[in-house]
Amino acid sequence: MADQKAVVGIDIGGTKTLIGLVDRTGEVLVKQQFPTMITDSPEIHIQKCIETVHICLAKAGLTHHSLLGIGVNVPGLADPEKGILLHAPYAGWKNVPVKELLEREWPGMPINIANDVNACALGELIFGIGKQYNSFLWVTISTGIGGGLIIDRQIYEGEHFIAGEVGHLVVQWEEGNLCGCGNRGCLEAHASGTAIAKAAKEKLAALPKDSPFSTYFIERKKDITAQSVAEAAYKGIEEAKEIYQQAGEYIGRAFSYAINIMNPGAIIMGGGVSLSIDLLEPYIRQTFQTAVISEANKNMPILLTDLGYEAALIGAASLIYADIYIGPIKEMNR
Amino acid sequence: MADQKAVVGIDIGGTKTLIGLVDRTGEVLVKQQFPTMITDSPEIHIQKCIETVHICLAKAGLTHHSLLGIGVNVPGLADPEKGILLHAPYAGWKNVPVKELLEREWPGMPINIANDVNACALGELIFGIGKQYNSFLWVTISTGIGGGLIIDRQIYEGEHFIAGEVGHLVVQWEEGNLCGCGNRGCLEAHASGTAIAKAAKEKLAALPKDSPFSTYFIERKKDITAQSVAEAAYKGIEEAKEIYQQAGEYIGRAFSYAINIMNPGAIIMGGGVSLSIDLLEPYIRQTFQTAVISEANKNMPILLTDLGYEAALIGAASLIYADIYIGPIKEMNR
Incomplete structure (x- = not known):
């Protein structure tokens, strides 16, 4: 499995955060979840995501060199161009620089974020x-x-x-x-x-x-x-x-x-x-x-x-696969 | 005016057909109208349009060599790719090959057709x-x-x-x-x-x-x-x-x-x-x-x-100006 390429999907949901490695066919190779604690600051939550990505990589026997990128679903309004979670009403999080926080851990890694519903739509388009x-x-x-x-x-x-x-x-x-x-x-x-x-x-x-x-x-x-x-x-x-x-x-x-x-x-x-x-x-x-x-x-x-239960996780990964299979995600209206 | 370039707009409406020459700024140079007779066959109606285009050209002192193209609004369902009026319910016309009929008169002329409401939207985009x-x-x-x-x-x-x-x-x-x-x-x-x-x-x-x-x-x-x-x-x-x-x-x-x-x-x-x-x-x-x-x-x-009273005529002409100012009209969804 060592030469396998995969995408990290991070699905930050209202009650749980699901993280997994998704291969080019949309199959989930490994996954790991933890509760979304709205008492956490968004920075701490992203840090937990980073740790969980490392766990998933270890489980799969991969390093970050095997990653094609990281796709992140956020449960709220996102600015995909800037990679910012603008507002997650349920958690009270505002203006979280999700992409920047992840880039600190993995400089140069392709990272895309989107609203969870949009990511599901994209997952459906590519894999469903x-x-x-x-x-x-x-x-x-x-x-x-x-x-x-x-x-x-x-x-x-x-x-x-x-x-x-x-x-x-x-x-x-x-x-x-x-x-x-x-x-x-x-x-x-x-x-x-x-x-x-x-x-x-x-x-x-x-x-x-x-x-x-x-x-x-x-x-x-x-x-x-x-x-x-x-x-x-x-x-x-x-x-x-x-x-x-x-x-x-x-x-x-x-x-x-x-x-x-x-x-x-x-x-x-x-x-x-x-x-x-x-x-x-x-x-x-x-x-x-x-x-x-x-x-x-x-x-x-x-x-x-x-796509069943993992639709949102596959959706997150598809934020990266879209760049590969369809071409860069274009914000059509800007 | 002899070296002026213009587009012919043909706006086939339910009660009247308005034909005019529209310049690059969206100004109507000359125009001419006649009643839309639903008792006419669509072929006869298009023939009347052709004659009226000739009258407009003569009025403006232009020949068809000055034309950038012809844009046609139809009051019904159109297939812009094939240049066919699929159905004009009010007249009972179906599957009229508008583009082909006009091309017989002016071979090689750029000709675009669209539903009248879509043409108005495009006219608004380019000139309004x-x-x-x-x-x-x-x-x-x-x-x-x-x-x-x-x-x-x-x-x-x-x-x-x-x-x-x-x-x-x-x-x-x-x-x-x-x-x-x-x-x-x-x-x-x-x-x-x-x-x-x-x-x-x-x-x-x-x-x-x-x-x-x-x-x-x-x-x-x-x-x-x-x-x-x-x-x-x-x-x-x-x-x-x-x-x-x-x-x-x-x-x-x-x-x-x-x-x-x-x-x-x-x-x-x-x-x-x-x-x-x-x-x-x-x-x-x-x-x-x-x-x-x-x-x-x-x-x-x-x-x-x-754009006032001539909005639909300007809309028809914009079916050609769109190719010039925006790039070929793309049917986004095909």
């Missing part, structure tokens, strides 16, 4: 089902909802690095739920994992204790999460199916906007909630078909990522 | 207020509503040439008006000139005959059009102002979708209804500010074209 499309919309449906645009086989970030904000498209104008962003009726406030769990809790509070939905959760002593609601839906509990139907309809509304504006080749989904695609997809499609024009748009492929 | 932006959304608000995207100083047409369909974004999910496209609640069905006139007629039917709104139209024996409703609003008639307020709110909804997805540098509007921008703009902005994230997006410039 997105390979077959020139343009697509990537959507992560998880605790929150994020989106990334691939246009002409490039990440498209927009004038202020905030393109693809699918989670904050308003899908309910009349009586929208309050969103974390301060607006009302955002997709994230109606169809994220958090929103699905909240809808289920409200339904439980409103239903009699002996209803099938209530009984399901009480008997199993299950926490109410998007996942447990999905399990109930798969078991045939009507109220649980309705919650996913409603979420699917709202996702369909947001997709209709993106489709009419972008006319992408496909929409590709990832994230925990998207795994329940068969509960969602009929309602997503039914809704956007009433709200887009042209047959081509009505038949837009809605797909699930095939 | 769009010069200062790398990316913007162009929106024509007229009898109908159309949109064109400029990304990275190129027309972005999407996978099937149908990106930028702002007019068919659903802005009213609950009780939407029926749109010409067959869907309900499209922006075009709520805020186009046609929709504004329809709303005014419905309001007139519902109001007593001696209401200020009714009196305004009855006394003046005015036809009810978007323009006459705007005049009433400028005269302070509340009901007329409300119609524009409602239209502005719906335009704001659609713009919020485009802004969250594309994060463009600006939105630039043209078309008859957009001239009433001061009736619309406060409500457009108020609405999209409640529905986009980030300060940059909330402060998105909403601008009116400065």
Whole structure:
């Protein structure tokens, strides 16, 4: 394995940081994770990342001479040109010179950083089902909802690095739920994992204790999460199916906007909630078909990522592989 | 003027076809128009265009040797690569080989064709207020509503040439008006000139005959059009102002979708209804500010074209000037 070339992927997530070596085919050779401690300063967190990279290299029997580069996902707003994490709201980190901190350890090493959702989109483009499309919309449906645009086989970030904000498209104008962003009726406030769990809790509070939905959760002593609601839906509990139907309809509304504006080749989904695609997809499609024009748009492929659990890590590594396979990542709009 | 170089712009509109010579600064040197007769076959219509180009050349004292090329706007779906008008629904024309028909008259002449809305966007980019932006959304608000995207100083047409369909974004999910496209609640069905006139007629039917709104139209024996409703609003008639307020709110909804997805540098509007921008703009902005994230997006410039009545003709000519000033028009997504 000593002559093998690899890329380091660093996926700094809200709860854990996953680091691994990813080879040219997108396979994860080794990986190692540790909790993201928001009590750490960002400098200390990056230092922990550096130590973990050394551990991964040792595990793989490689030195940094085998590295093609380092790709870093950050959970927030990034300036990819300068390699700076501008703002990670959950941790309160601001203006962290991620690239510079890593370059101190490995001078001359190619290092690219990006927002995690954009990195996922790029990973999908290079190693996933997105390979077959020139343009697509990537959507992560998880605790929150994020989106990334691939246009002409490039990440498209927009004038202020905030393109693809699918989670904050308003899908309910009349009586929208309050969103974390301060607006009302955002997709994230109606169809994220958090929103699905909240809808289920409200339904439980409103239903009699002996209803099938209530009984399901009480008997199993299950926490109410998007996942447990999905399990109930798969078991045939009507109220649980309705919650996913409603979420699917709202996702369909947001997709209709993106489709009419972008006319992408496909929409590709990832994230925990998207795994329940068969509960969602009929309602997503039914809704956007009433709200887009042209047959081509009505038949837009809605797909699930095939990169699985390591999608974000592969996404991080793809920030370097993009330079090799596609050419330097161009900020299209600058 | 004999050594002056110019581009022929051909703007085939629904009711008239406008042909002119446009110089390198975007100035219209001469122009000539004739009615678009949908009873004509498309071949006969193109023949009339050819004759009119000859008239324009004669008027300007030029020959075709002075021409840098010919740009043609078509009112429908175009395939710019092949130079084919795929479908002009209003005339029933399909698969018209516009470029080939013109090349028979002028072999070797550079000829580009595009959908009229996309051409307007390009005209704005090269000769208008769009010069200062790398990316913007162009929106024509007229009898109908159309949109064109400029990304990275190129027309972005999407996978099937149908990106930028702002007019068919659903802005009213609950009780939407029926749109010409067959869907309900499209922006075009709520805020186009046609929709504004329809709303005014419905309001007139519902109001007593001696209401200020009714009196305004009855006394003046005015036809009810978007323009006459705007005049009433400028005269302070509340009901007329409300119609524009409602239209502005719906335009704001659609713009919020485009802004969250594309994060463009600006939105630039043209078309008859957009001239009433001061009736619309406060409500457009108020609405999209409640529905986009980030300060940059909330402060998105909403601008009116400065190319005036000849915007579409200049747009047609810019299909050729784009090759000269920006480089060959690239279909970004193919």
